[in-house]
Amino acid sequence: MPLVRATDRLRPRKRPRQARSQRTVDAIVKAAAQVFSRRGYAGTTTNHIAERAGVSIGSLYEYFPSKDALLAAIMEAHIAEAEAVLTRAAAEVAGRARDLGGTIRHLVRAMIALHARDRELHRVLFEEAPLSRRLRQALREVEERIVGWVVGLLDAHPEVRVADVPLAAAIVVRTVEALTHNLVLHGQGDAPVEAYTDEIVRLATRYLGPAA
Secondary structure, three states, rough: OOOOOHHHHHOOOOOOHHHHHHHHHHHHHHHHHHHHHHOOOOOHHHHHHHHOOOOOOOHHHHHHOOOHHHHHHHHHHHHHHHHHHHHHHHHHHHHOOOOOOHHHHHHHHHHHHHHOOOOOHHHHHHOOOOOOOOHHHHHHHHHHHHHHHHHHHHHOOOOOOOOOOOHHHHHHHHHHHHHHHHHHHHEEEEEEHHHHHHEEEEEHHHHHHOOO
């Protein structure tokens, strides 16, 4: 019996060609997101997903060979949504005159809102489920594009005094992502979100600005 390549388990079996088939696939992916959110990665099976979607297990396997293939589809949608949200936030900042702190605050709030859209699903995607090399590469590429946008934003601010703006932009993006991820998914004690946001903005602006 031929072995199934690991990559084949992460890709859809086929693409829907008709509107009815597309609705079935959309229902399966939506159900998968709901079940992963409620049961977690380890507790989810394809039977759970098929039952939630209201389709037979055969219909699910017609399009997706495994729960990991469904998770990959959800992750791809999340990556696209994240890039759209942060692109919009960067455009909003670029279109208005803001000081450096205001620019950083707008981006931090966009990150918090993105992480908070579905906390439990976000936790499954980034803390529980194994990510394929292809998805990790997609995440890196999106991060690189976001860093490029932030470089453009920082170049427009005379308050920025770091020697290497691209390096500083990468550090800020990764730091803000890590801190907002931790805030939304794990909380920060009794500190309100706005106070936590203030501290992230202070951290980034002091790093980017002139040395004390």
